[in-house]
Amino acid sequence: MNDILYLKEKYLKRNIITLLIEGFFASFAFSLFSQTTVLPVYVSNLTSNTFWISMITFIFFGLSNISGIVSSIIGTNAKSPKWSSTIICGFQRITLFLIFLSTYTVTGSETLSLTVFFISYSLYSISAGMSSPVFNNMVSNVINKNISSFYGLYNISASLAGIISAQLIKYIEVRYKFPINYRILFLFGVIMAVISTIVVIFGVKEVEKNTNKKQFLIKDFFILFRKVIKSKSEFNSILISRIFMAIAEMSVPFYIIKISSIDSVSDGYVGTTTTILLVSNFIFSKVYGDIGDKYGPKVIIKIGLISGFLCSLIAIFMNNVLLGYMLYILVSLSTLANNIGNNISVIIYSKKGLVPIYTAISGLVIAPAYLISSFLGGVIVSKFDLNIIFILSLISYGLGILINYKNEIK
Template sequence: MIGRDIRQLQSKHPEFVARMESYYRWNFIALAFDSSIYAFAVAALSQDTIIPYFVEKLTDKSWIIGLVPAIYYFGFFLPQLIGAYLVNGRRTKKKFVLKVAITERFGVMLVAIVAQLFGLFSNTMILILLLVAYMIFSVTNGMISPGYSDFISKSIVKNRGFFYGFTNGLGGIIGFGSSLFSHYLLDNYAFPFNLRILFWTALATSVISPIIIANFKEEPYPEQVKPEPLGTFIRSIPKHIKHNPDFSRFMISRAVLGLGVLGNAYFALYNRHTLSLPDASLAIFNMIILITQSVLGFLWGWIGDRFGYKVVYVIVSLFVVLQGVFGVWAKAPWMFYSIAFFIGGVYASIRICDPNMIFEIAPTSETGRYIGINNTLVGPVMTMAPLIGGLLVDLFSHQVLFYSVIFVGVISALLVISLMPHIHRERS
């Protein structure tokens, strides 16, 4: 399957596409292994289980636990416009991606150091240091996305759904290993020793990634795009949204789907207490999320390549509804773990469908810009969602929060059906 953007690029710059196609197999393997190896660190610093577990040891306030996913989404999505600006006008992206990747490891190291400092300072001080360290990790994790995605859009010239499914699957296998390791540590060692081992191991595995990135193969983009001043770059956002109705409709429906994460940080912690499950159940919950991301990642890529990614967004909107339903009526462990399955399915769709939709919608020379605009504008919704979730718990109850998740899922499904563009690909 060849995307609309690649067909346009072939008609204008066939030599460039032919050259990148000659690197296809090498970059496919390198990109897949880079993304999947880093998945170990991402799973070890999960915003839904591991870091909330750490925060729960430091405070009993639900809204502070909600800060963890809020910080992750804020750091991951909002700075992407800056990341897009920094790669705008660059004919090559690898050098920028490599620099940010090295900085990412600094964020992982800071989280490990904070865990090491537990007991030497007050819980309040450790909590502040943890949230700051996690913010640095999240910001660097997001800053790399526009340049990395732009590189993928030029390197993976065909079968992108399969590529993202394969990458997601391989990352899920490695993330599954991370969750098994987490389960072993949480089950056999006391806090904070269990998290100290986990975080330092995550750092050790993550340093492999920059070595792989340094060996990516790239050709300079044939069109020279003049870099814009930051002010001009930001002021041009409304113009790009207005002149691309497919893009604006996609963003609106995608933002509402993003609101569906408002309960993700609370499902595991709440049901662990109500069902009297051990701490190790958090690692199992995380494990199921990662397995589901792997398995459904392949399925979402296959569906997207053949029937369009809009179909996937409809399915995962219904997954959000089911998260809330199982959250309200979870009376047995299998219902608790089913929530993790639905969360994993939604995460897989975001990882696979978001870039592929934008690759199709955006001009080929502006891929990074459009990814930055989308993620920066969707980011505030996903940042506020877990904070809203925490307030609903503190002011009302977990049940009210879970009913709200059901409501958001229904609205998301209706908006995806009525607003989101439906784009088909041609077979190569």
């Protein structure tokens, strides 16, 4: 045991630096496939039916949270968390390439372009869900202390990449016409994602786990799942709050659509909003990391609920671009809290060696909320005004705040 701790300490600095570099390239890639800004606009160029925009959230969170079950068991039983993560993330890079290839069908019929895109996107969503548990497992194996601070630094690196990529988005968006602009962006994204995987392969040094333990089976997953959701633990409390956040986040893809409808909006607004979002992520990541180390993930989630509530409120009354840009600062606070709060909680509250399982449990609990809300969101927005979506999100965030407050009293 002492030898293992010694080796983990020995490689700690190297692994932190490597993963921060990985985070830069991976986040650069994923910002070019952003579900918050880039993909909603891309889909809106394929079809005028806003229902399909809501399907971006529906498909991603539905498939990704369910597919995580399989990879969580793979990750738990894997001798090498690094290589289980690398292989699954490699599959994810292939799916990004398929999204890039789907841009070549845009000149065909609307049905064809939507079908090919969403098939590619569905495969990407599955791979994203599979990669999350095994990546968290790798992180918990190679970063053995101050995990909240690490995720704060990781998100700073990610945000820095996003800030740079946002400028690329802004330039390409204006410089080239559709679909060439998105084809170029997606290609850049694929290249950056591949580089991030190469960085992990050659940079991360891990101490392999003892393989003499009992193998974790699918039945074990559901036994533990029942125990977790019936418990009155801190982890369970965070899950409840995140359910309300998940329901409310059905409005996030429509913020950029609301901004696009403002008369005074200028070309390149997607790049500008992405820049604001990622600069805010850059600033708030370190803050959330420090809060997590000092107060735990519950406080982070509470801040996210309040920020999300204000997001929805502003969106309802938004009538100028400046308000839209202010809104994206709050979007950062809210969505970043959901992301970092989840990453921290699955590591600090999980039993030893079960980080990928807790990651998958978290996803499975949240999945129905994302599925139902995003589907209903698509139906509602296709028949009613966008503000109806924002009002429903406001209510959901409000209920989350209320329940969080009641749990604090108890």
